[in-house]
């Protein structure tokens with residue numbers, strides 16, 4: 001074994017890729033770049049090449065890469081104390097919880113912190129079962145909720161559910177946007193209806209506000225809870241702090257909102273925001289987590305919320321959407337623009353993977369989706385309009 005030193009030897013791209021591929025179990029098909037540094041909406045590779053990151057580090061870096069306020073918050077916290085669990089109180093956790101609840105839609109009054117989106121959804125479904133004493137969960141074709149047992153069983157998008165076999169019993173699917181299909185499956189055994197309010201991975205699929213209004217009515221009429229999986233839509237991405245409670249949702253506020261991705265600007269953290277009814281059913285030791293609510297993650301949450309607020313990123317997210325809609329109107333091959341704010345799907349006439357590759361060669365990172373014709377953009381909310389213009393120009397030429 002070679003001696004470890006604190007100084008890391010610089011490796012070129014081929015060596016990095018060879019070593020990672022050798023020592024890591026496969027996950028995603030990787031882009032042929034190694035990221036070394038990031039600032040704002042830009043990342044630099046091991047070879048010094050600069051890319052405009054309109055995929056936001058996998059829908060995560062809402063405040064851009066290494067936002068100074070997030071860096072300050074986490075580095076100050078790391079020097080004070082990195083971690084202690086919910087077995088003790090902590091000022092940074094108190095502040096982060098209060099701040100998060102203060103921006104939440106009216107009625108969502110308490111937070112449960114965990115570490116990821118899938119964990120937030122697992123806990124949301126568990127809380128719904130504890131609150132109602134029922135087991136059945138209704139989700140939607142095309143929805144994605146994560147890869148742990150219960151969340152993958154709630155995921156009726158493509159092949160994912162099968163990857164989680166044997167599935168957790170009690171999951172049924174309705175058709176997104178089709179209230180009659182929900183009416184057919186919701187009943188007195190239903191603990192909750194859970195949905196991504198914009199189905200991102202499915203290709204940025206949207207539903208009308210009336211759908212959410214009817215869904216709320218159906219849940220109330222059947223004594224079931226309503227859960228919004230806002231792992232992608234939450235924390236300002238749609239041009240509002242949350243999809244829940246916005247005009248996009250017809251003002252509907254669910255009983256539980258789940259969050260992750262943008263919440264910590266890249267430091268792993270997830271959360272469930274719940275109303276008083278749900279919180280009232282959770283007793284000591286019903287839920288637990290070692291890492292959830294740890295101080296470093298809470299510093300990242302606080303740093304993120306402060307940055308979004310002080311840099312007026314939510315307004316900017318809406319301006320980005322308008323700029324893209326205007327800029328891509330009439331561009332040959334583009335059929336439509338879907339989504340809201342900084343969660344956008346560009347629908348092409350044909351398979352968009354050649355466009356995705358061409359943009360990467362031109363120095364712009366974008367995302368694909370499970371719809372081969374939909375290119376996804378999940379840029380940092382503070383991406384500058386000149387940077388968006390650069391994308392429009394490179395896409396159009």
Ligand SMILES: Cc1ncc(COP(=O)(O)O)c(C=O)c1O
Nearest residue numbers: 116117118144145146231232260
């Ligand atoms: C809508 C949605 N829910 C849940 C998840 C799972 O989150 P995580 O990968 O943090 O477990 C994702 C991840 O892409 C997601 O997009």
